[in-house]
Amino acid sequence: MYRAKELSRNRIHVFDVAQDQALLARIDDLKRFREAIEHHELALHYQPKVDLDTGDIVGAEALIRWQHPERGLLLPADFLPLVDGSELEIRPSEWVIAHALDHMTAWHTSGLCLSVSINLPASHLLLPDFADWLAAALSRHPDLIAHSLELEILESPQSRIWTSRSRLSPLSRHWVSTSRSTTSGPAFNRSPISADSRSIR
Structure with missing residues (x-):
């Protein structure tokens, strides 16, 4: 009904049960993901970065997971596509x-000074308030070592034309290291060695 109104009042639109059910399911999925954030069901796992010459842990990569109360531990491929193109799309990255x-x-504070890298979809650089949000987030942690946060910009073939140095330079000015890589799959989708969000083991 809503689709018919959007197209025109003078046109006939055949009701598509499958399409309607898919739309309702998406609305439910977005509502459930919003609840997951509010109920603290998301978790960060860290994959250590090891210096092959010394064997020392020199950094870590942050990987998002959803500890679903019914479905168990979900990988990004199981839930990030749900928020693509929605008003919640930026929320996982911000979280x-x-x-x-x-x-x-x-x-x-405990003496463990490690850099952390985070995968960031290139499309998020297009959001007008992202650099300001990042600057505000960093300002709440003034004691961190400069450039200890590393953002790896994930570019799909479609997004490569969007990302330019003018998009990356504001982030670099906010004491963040940035790099680029090309991916054809969802972000945050690697398997961590460590599953403890509070320490590197």
Whole structure:
């Protein structure tokens, strides 16, 4: 009915049960993901980066997971596509960055100074308020070592034309290291060695 109204009042639109059910399912999925954030069901796992010459852990990669109360531990491929193109699309990236900064601060306070890398979809650089949001998030952690947060910009073939140095330079000015890589799959989709969001083992 709503689709028919959008197209025109003077046109006939055949009701598509499958399409309607898919739309309702998406609405439910987005509502459920919003609840997951509010109920603290998301988790950060860290994959250590090891210096092959010395064997020392020199950093870590932050990986998002959803500890679903019914379906168990979900990988990004199981839930990130749900928020693509929605008003919640940026929320996983913001959640990962905010919590990684909290963990890094706790580690640095205890004497463990590790850099953390985070995968960031290139499309998020197009959001007008992202650089300001990142600057505000960093300002809440003034004791972190400069450039200890590393953003790896994930570019799909479609997004490569969007991303330019003018998009990356504001992030670099906010004491963040950035790099680029090309991916054909969803972000945050690697398997961690460590599953503890509070320490590197």
